[in-house]
Amino acid sequence: MSSRTLQWLSLVGIIWLQSITGTNSNFPAYSSQLKNLLSMSQTQLNDLAFASDAGKLLGWVSGLAAVYLPLWLVLIIGSSLGLLGYGLQYLFLADKISSLSYGHIFVLNVLAGNSICWINTVSYVVAIRNFPSHRQVAVGLTTSYQGLSAKIYTDIVDAVFSSSPTGRAKAYLLLSSILPVIVCAIATPLAREVDVGRPRNMRVGFITMFVITMATGVYAVISSLESISGKLSPSIPAIGTGAFLLAPLVIPLADTITELVKKRKAEEGRKVYPFSIELSEGAERMEKGVVEERAEAGEVREQSEGADRMENRGEEREEAGEVPEVVVLVEEIGVWAMLKRVDFWLYFFVYFFGATLGLVFLNNLGQIAESRGYSVSATSALVSLSASFGFFGRLLPSLMDYYLSRTKYMISKPASILGLMAPTTGAFFLLVNGTNFSLHISTATIGVCGGAITSIAVSLTAELFGTKNFGVNHNVLVANIPIGSFLFGNLAAMLYRRQGSAEKCMGVECYRNTFIIWGSLCALGTFLASILYARTRKLYSQTVYI
Template sequence: MLLKSKSITCLRFSSLFPIFSCLYNSNPRVPCHQKQAEQAVVQREMVVAAMSSSAGEAANLVLQVLRGRWFMIFASCLMMSAAGATYMFGIYSPSIKSALGYDQQTLNTLSFFKDLGANVGVISGLIAEVTPPWFVLFLGASLNFCGYFMIWLAVTKRIAQPKLWQMCLYICIGANSQTFVNTGSLVTCVRSFPESRGIVLGLLKGFTGLSGAIFTQLYYAIYGQNPEGLILLIAWLPSLISYVFLPFVRVLRNKQELKAFYSILYVTIALAGYLMVVIIVQPRVHFTAAGYKTSAAVVVTLLLLPLVIIFRQEIPKLKKSPIPSYIPSEAKEAEKQQEALPAPPASPLSPPPAANGSTPASTGAVSCLKKMFKSPDRGEDYTILQALVSIDMMVLFVATICGIGGTLTAIDNLGQIGQSLGYQKQSIGTFVSLISIWNFAGRVLAGFVSEIFLAKYKFPRPLMLSCVLLLSCAGHLLIAFAIPGSLYFASIILGLCFGAQWPLLFAIISELFGLKYYSTLFNFAAVASPIGSYILNVRVAGYLYDQEGLKQRGGLPTHGELTCLGSHCYRLSFIIIAGATFLGFLVSLILVMRTRKFYKGDIYAKFRQANNMEMAAQEVPASEVTGGHDARNGLPDSRKG
């Protein structure tokens, strides 16, 4: 009995207090230290197993997030938030003008090539048709750094002063990177969420609209009040972001979920609200270097906050469908059998090949021409040529030239407009920065509101585009007549209207002409922007501004910077621009009449059907995939009878 009681005591206390195993050793033949070692090994194995399980779950969660489509949305948002360098031209253009001795018309010529590069994205669209999104983004990041870095070298006199055509080439190359980001990330997200394309376009283009205000805070924190530093920041930061996140951008189709979009939208609105407060406060309160750095830290925190939303979206999916530890041999055999199946026979609808294996060139040319001018129904996949020669695309192109060309002219000349009207330098900086906020608001409102109105009330997007064009006429007239304080209201109206036109334009193109060649078609439509900018900015606003400046100097020719002061400097220019925008409004009504029946129907029906079929194909029972084995541990499934 005594020996038995000692053994029980040892068993009870040895696991908690190993020293008791030495005092009450029930088996003298087994050394005390050997029993302690065995128990320590067991405990270590249990701790290692628990830690391995936790580490495995954490690793699975991270992989689930990185592979998921919501992280793809997050990566695209970050890249789009750094893709708006062209909208900050009003901040760093005075440095280019003074450093290189340009007059206003020369500066507007440089601005035209900036707009040309930022909107002529046909090359990036064609590249995206045959390459994956990551390659498109890689090219864009490289072009961004090369173009803006050369501009920074020229402005800081680190190289000999380039000729005008060289500066135009540099800024065109740097701005053209924006089209690669749009094609690589924006088009990919639209294809991943076709039923929510308005929301996706509004959200992503909204981040582009905020980029001006975001970069302003970052460059204050890094470079202080040095405009040349802003050019350098534009050169390296967007490229770095694209290089880091480009592997995660690809097409991912799944169930459409709007709740996460609205959550990201709320965070974005908070970011926009904070930026607006900072923009208003900074000119009135003296900020130290620490204050600028704190402001930039808050901006970066809000930019990264959607990661919390993404993890909350992915955790339930990980619990429902845990990642299998290995693929059983039966599943591998099924995959091999599937790969070994013969290719399906040729469709009977496809034309038979000629006797020599090729179609005659004359027959192919005739059929190509017939197909080009025989457009499919609206909403079906047009070919590139079918879309380009369609009346709908031509009408949309003309309306874009008038609308976006006019608002872009106002944004690019906002600094000069404020200077001619006698506003202080800090107030001019406030105008330019607030344009980014209103630009963001216009893009988000146009994307989300047009999607809601289309789903609930069948309100056509072309009609909303017409309303935006009509509203922008009021903003141009406010600048033309220069009422005291009118520049504040004009910047709000034109920022909203400029931002609203882009998601509406891109959504209309995707709805009318399909998504098959969307990357090329939406880039073609964007070409209308530099055309409108050249006509209205260079040939109208720049020319008339210089003429007014020469009148103030008595008509004497001058070399270098030419400045005009007074409300008359831009009056005639913006009266002409307001008339051109009203013409665009009238032209857009033609598209409204032509597409009214199309928008009364269910334009997303085929995408819902395709998505449901894809989801049904993916929801295969685990027993069928793993050959009757449990997917989690590889054991036979005991639930089968």
């Protein structure tokens, strides 16, 4: 099997891994049952939701493990942590265990949240190393499937398990514990590092992958609409989602068939045109003489190198549609050296006031919609809107990077983040307006910009600080997510309680001050992004196309 086929198979494996890493999004499905069993307050329940994000604070451990351990072992450890964290909660909810306290559940949620980091680390490392010339494309394609995770779990629960609230809660916990283990076992032989060699023509494969991914996203949105899903058998959406997840296998399969056909044609060509010994020896002597004569003049070397350069820069970039690798001339930086860099802290707070703040908004979207008088169905539609735009937001940088790379124009990652922070700031301030239209526009904007920043950040970490220690470096960066979730979430809750009574608030005023503060913080993040862009312009001006 060729290295290119193995590349495509690794991409398929990463897609499957990313599609099941959204287990923390299942928390609302079983939180009410846990609240009743443990007689928790709403504040304690919010702290449990934070516990899942808090697992990311230890995500750097998975990055360190990826440096010293085989990637298959890292996957096994990650899925095992999820099995332990969610599995024990399932047994507790199913009355198989009766001695779990609130503290135990909190720790189990931390373990479950940390398990996601291990799987994500392997996914990012394999995508970056197996597609060095298509880094952003591979990362964006695969991470977009994280947005489908909640849809996948919901489809399986609807198709297989009981429709009662308690039965569905148990089902979500059971799936969250065993599905990652199953998928990791399947994907382990695929999601591994490959010796890719020289850049090759992968244009058709990437275009096909883009089409499949966008079709998958459109299907997920349409099949989630209540007006459509209500008319279908519960098993149909699950079957359709499964078919779309298997669809990327078409690319390595087609690549393998093409190689076999070429190999067979070459073998048949040798059989159809046999040469006599005399003619063959004469041809060899003539060829040898010409080569030796040219070698003396240095023509063979010059023509070969010139042809390679022309082929790489001309044919691969313009005709084959290859995405050139952006080589930033910085050394491989370890985590301690990175923490001493000004660029890292600029990058950290840009992400903190951008993607993390957007994530906190989306986590509070249900409460925000309720405060404005939205019905349950209208709130669900708004949440689906945010998920859909988040999916396409993660995919957008890959599309832009792939097609712009075929021209003379390339947008640096810091410039892209700066361009996304500005509309995010405007969206937060637009939320002060009390109309439903402004809420929908802002939700869509924050969803697409937050998703895009999340996708770009994976490649930016590798470009600024190298790929050798990427696993540790990027997990240190995303440690700002639980910090922001705690700080920004509690700020919103505090201001919400001030405006309401008895833990209930209705009206635009409930979140008005929160949106003003969030918008101001995002504006600060936009300013920091402009500084980071200015500081890295020199690095990105030294772009080398390979």
